[in-house]
Amino acid sequence: xxQAELTAAMTEATLLYEREVKDAMPRGATGLTAGSVxxxxxxxxxxxxxxxxxxxxxxxxxxxxxxxxxxxxxxLVPWVREVLGVDAKRAPGVAFLIARKIAVKGTPAQRIFAxxxxxxxxxxxxxxEAAADRLTARMAGGGA
Numbered sequence: 846x847x848q849a850e851l852t853a854a855m856t857e858a859t860l861l862y863e864r865e866v867k868d869a870m871p872r873g874a875t876g877l878t879a880g881s882v883x884x885x886x887x888x889x890x891x892x893x894x895x896x897x898x899x900x901x902x903x904x905x906x907x908x909x910x911x912x913x914x915x916x917x918x919x920x921l922v923p924w925v926r927e928v929l930g931v932d933a934k935r936a937p938g939v940a941f942l943i944a945r946k947i948a949v950k951g952t953p954a955q956r957i958f959a960x961x962x963x964x965x966x967x968x969x970x971x972x973x974e975a976a977a978d979r980l981t982a983r984m985a986g987g988g989a
Contacts, residue, residue, distance in 0.1 A: 907957060
């Protein structure tokens with residue numbers, strides 16, 4: 846009974862967290878990083894584990910920021926066109942200026958995963974409190 850309730854609660858919590866991280870993740874030129882955020886729930890002998898993450902390296906860079914480095918200018922051109930709305934003729938020059946700034950300052954950490962988890966502490970806690978209440982009722986014979 847406990848494993849079933851915990852698995853259901855963890856699934857609800859990780860799906861909530863996944864949705865909120867996706868909503869908060871910058872879309873960039875393609876939305877690929879936000880779209881790559883997924884969740885899974887694992888039941889182990891030690892308990893139930895919920896995992897939310899991304900397979901895209903850019904998610905790590907968004908979360909933690911980067912040290913100064915010179916990114917490839919060509920990789921920034923689609924972002925400059927889509928996000929900044931710069932025309933095709935000017936986009937490479939603007940991309941170069943952005944790359945040069947990143948080479949000097951790096952990129953700031955946006956902490957999307959961490960901030961979202963902090964913001965959801967209350968709702969996630971309530972999900973598990975409800976699961977505990979259901980489990981207690983089932984153990985007392987008052988629930989199916």
